Amino acid sequence: MILKLKDIQEKDRSLIGGKGYALSILSRYGFNVPRTLFITADVYLDYLKATGLQERILLALHRKNLKEMRWEEVWDTALRIRNMFLTKDLPDKIKSLFSKAIKNEFGDISVVVRSSAPDEDSAAASFAGLHESYVNITGIDNILTHIKLVWASLWSDAALLYRQELGLDVENSSMAVVVQEVISGSASGVIFSKNPNDDSQILIESVHGLNQGLVDGIIEPDRWEIDRNSKTIISHYEAAREQWMMTASDGIRCETLPQEKINAPPINKSQCKTLADTVLKSESVFGSPQDMEWTFRDNKLYILQSRPITTTGTSNTEDKRSWYLSLKKSFDNLQGLRHKIEGHLIPDIIRIAETLKNMNLTGLSDDELSVEIQNRYEINNHWIKVYWDEFIPFAHGVRIFGQFYNDTIRPVDPYEFVDLLKNSRMISLERNRMLEELSAIVQADQNISSTLIAKKYSELGTDFQNKAYAYIEAFGNLSCSVSGGKECEAALETLLTIVLEMSRHNRKKDNKKADNNIKVKEEAFLNHFSEDKRQQAKEYLDLARVSYQLRDDDNIHLERIEAQWRSAVHEGKKRKTLQNKISLSLEKTLSIMPDQIEKPESTTPESTGHYNVKARQLLGQAAGPGIATGTARVFTTRNDLAGFKHGEILICDAVDPTMTFVIPLTAGIVEKRGGMLIHGAIIAREYGIPCVTGVSDVTKYIKTGDTVTVDGYLGIVTLK
Numbered sequence: 126m127i128l129k130l131k132d133i134q135e136k137d138r139s140l141i142g143g144k145g146y147a148l149s150i151l152s153r154y155g156f157n158v159p160r161t162l163f164i165t166a167d168v169y170l171d172y173l174k175a176t177g178l179q180e181r182i183l184l185a186l187h188r189k190n191l192k193e194m195r196w197e198e199v200w201d202t203a204l205r206i207r208n209m210f211l212t213k214d215l216p217d218k219i220k221s222l223f224s225k226a227i228k229n230e231f232g233d234i235s236v237v238v239r240s241s242a243p244d245e246d247s248a249a250a251s252f253a254g255l256h257e258s259y260v261n262i263t264g265i266d267n268i269l270t271h272i273k274l275v276w277a278s279l280w281s282d283a284a285l286l287y288r289q290e291l292g293l294d295v296e297n298s299s300m301a302v303v304v305q306e307v308i309s310g311s312a313s314g315v316i317f318s319k320n321p322n323d324d325s326q327i328l329i330e331s332v333h334g335l336n337q338g339l340v341d342g343i344i345e346p347d348r349w350e351i352d353r354n355s356k357t358i359i360s361h362y363e364a365a366r367e368q369w370m371m372t373a374s375d376g377i378r379c380e381t382l383p384q385e386k387i388n389a390p391p392i393n394k395s396q397c398k399t400l401a402d403t404v405l406k407s408e409s410v411f412g413s414p415q416d417m418e419w420t421f422r423d424n425k426l427y428i429l430q431s432r433p434i435t436t437t438g439t440s441n442t443e444d445k446r447s448w449y450l451s452l453k454k455s456f457d458n459l460q461g462l463r464h465k466i467e468g469h470l471i472p473d474i475i476r477i478a479e480t481l482k483n484m485n486l487t488g489l490s491d492d493e494l495s496v497e498i499q500n501r502y503e504i505n506n507h508w509i510k511v512y513w514d515e516f517i518p519f520a521h522g523v524r525i526f527g528q529f530y531n532d533t534i535r536p537v538d539p540y541e542f543v544d545l546l547k548n549s550r551m552i553s554l555e556r557n558r559m560l561e562e563l564s565a566i567v568q569a570d571q572n573i574s575s576t577l578i579a580k581k582y583s584e585l586g587t588d589f590q591n592k593a594y595a596y597i598e599a600f601g602n603l604s605c606s607v608s609g610g611k612e613c614e615a616a617l618e619t620l621l622t623i624v625l626e627m628s629r630h631n632r633k634k635d636n637k638k639a640d641n642n643i644k645v646k647e648e649a650f651l652n653h654f655s656e657d658k659r660q661q662a663k664e665y666l667d668l669a670r671v672s673y674q675l676r677d678d679d680n681i682h683l684e685r686i687e688a689q690w691r692s693a694v695h696e697g698k699k700r701k702t703l704q705n706k707i708s709l710s711l712e713k714t715l716s717i718m719p720d721q722i723e724k725p726e727s728t729t730p731e732s733t734g735h736y737n738v739k740a741r742q743l744l745g746q747a748a749g750p751g752i753a754t755g756t757a758r759v760f761t762t763r764n765d766l767a768g769f770k771h772g773e774i775l776i777c778d779a780v781d782p783t784m785t786f787v788i789p790l791t792a793g794i795v796e797k798r799g800g801m802l803i804h805g806a807i808i809a810r811e812y813g814i815p816c817v818t819g820v821s822d823v824t825k826y827i828k829t830g831d832t833v834t835v836d837g838y839l840g841i842v843t844l845k
Contacts, residue, residue: 197800522672749816
């Protein structure tokens with residue numbers, strides 16, 4: 126059913142959602158709102174039933190207990206569901222109904238397609254921003270596609286994180302859609318009838334152009350604080366006005382602000398007064414403080430939406446959902462972040478790690494070593510913070526490209542875009558190439574091979590030993606728990622054991638063939654765009670590739686810093702063992718140092734014991750295509766990797782970058798941690814190895830020596 130503003134009655138609230146119902150009330154009380162149509166929530170349910178999507182969504186949501194999912198897994202689930210909506214056409218009856226109503230109401234003008242979930246924008250919960258809205262959409266087919274994308278946003282990663290509060294379940298959840306005329310205002314913003322920081326004030330935030338720049342956090346707004354009683358301006362904070370968001374031929378774009386607008390606030394004193402009067406009237410109508418979005422066009426005020434001022438999220442400081450939602454960055458924001466990471470952060474972390482590595486720790490006194498340990502500990506903590514604040518948000522570059530690719534190509538496989546991101550420049554692959562070079566030498570020289578088999582390492586030639594130690598110097602000892610670490614025991618033996626095994630089954634990547642395949646896929650992707658749009662597509666792909674590479678490199682960079690902290694601690698402990706007495710300051714420092722620094726990747730929620738087992742099958746997520754059968758090797762400690770044999774299946778909680786040297790030997794990978802952007806999945810796809818991630822409690826139900834089959838197409842692991 127499709128309703129107009131004049132049709133809405135109180136009984137329709139559950140059909141058109143809180144956002145839609147608020148617009149109808151505003152219109153009824155004389156507020157100026159854009160032309161609007163409401164697509165009711167029951168149409169969404171009809172669509173699910175007609176297309177069979179209800180059952181498919183249920184399957185996607187129950188592959189793994191949501192409480193056990195990492196943030197990457199939640200996004201993967203949401204992407205899978207979103208692609209279902211993209212690839213399922215509207216039934217002819219619904220399509221005809223929509224097309225006729227939209228054409229009659231709007232003709233050929235551009236529209237905004239907004240979400241309006243029945244439980245959204247109530248006094249109890251606002252959930253602002255959890256569901257999608259799309260601005261400046263033209264053409265019936267394009268509008269219909271974006272209606273489906275709004276429906277899909279009911280199952281977005283943001284919505285899934287707040288699933289309990291939203292009461293989301295497939296059978297009882299629904300989504301209404303608001304279709305509005307686009308008002309291309311000269312100035313836009315938000316206004317709070319009560320300043321969240323001072324309820325005696327009204328707060329206005331405004332930008333030149335469209336509101337999307339402010340809402341997305343791309344453009345800093347001017348800010349006014351206004352006395353609620355007198356309506357006088359208390360303060361005006363002037364932003365550094367540089368850009369504005371404008372309508373474009375295919376949506377919206379961020380442009381440089383014209384010079385004459387840079388020095389002028391988006392709104393004047395008279396418009397501030399108009400806004401203050403309007404929001405207080407709205408507060409009176411709704412009976413609660415209001416958060417309104419608005420725009421001025423030709424000095425005429427339009428109200429785009431109004432919602433109660435509420436807080437989303439939770440008071441639980443351990444809840445990281447709000448942090449997760451903040452990771453979503455615009456393309457422009459990510460480009461800026463890329464320049465910072467590539468131009469400053471990565472060079473800095475490499476330089477600092479190298480400086481620390483070259484320091485002569487043995488020449489320091491006990492007290493000096495104590496200070497150095499603490500200094501390195503602080504340096505490490507600083508870079509962990511950089512990881513969370515800068516590196517992790519940059520991973521969103523892959524996600525933006527994934528949606529961009531799926532919206533354009535509409536593939537059956539929602540993760541097809543990952544094939545375009547493979548990158549042979551990753552540090553872990555460079556490390557493995559050095560291993561492959563060593564194994565090729567062993568394979569070609571029977572004397573070296575026999576010496577390694579006999580473990581007579583002292584009899585190895587100087588040239589080969591130098592190459593082995595060059596590897597350790599560059600990447601650390603394979604038996605260490607962090608990349609770049611060299612203080613661990615049996616450095617040479619662990620390395621040469623792996624090299625010997627690799628030499629028996631040298632599985633060198635055919636980089637030339639892989640590069641050609643990527644070029645073919647890239648060209649096929651770019652051919653979907655007209656000449657004027659190809660450059661944008663190239664920029665999205667380029668950003669995603671850099672983001673994808675950093676997602677694998679970041680921990681290696683981070684661990685090189687940690688390795689230097691560990692080496693200093695190791696020096697202190699060695700002195701204590703050899704001298705039996707060290708200075709009090711060094712003794713104290715060693716006593717307060719943790720045995721292990723909590724790594725950023727160690728955030729997997731504790732298992733609840735829930736798992737899916739049927740006919741000896743474990744269910745996970747397909748993360749690397751292919752099928753392989755082999756003997757399981759369960760990784761629980763670093764020593765488990767030294768004896769890894771060719772053709773075995775790696776079973777673990779998580780593959781971290783320090784482990785990826787065994788990947789050329791594996792026939793398949795199974796991880797408890799899930800997601801398409803985790804290290805195990807990335808490296809498996811680089812080598813064409815079947816991979817299943819997100820298998821709950823996998824190390825409890827598979828033991829070393831079990832025969833398992835890994836189906837990287839369906840995400841199933843079978844025990845025989």
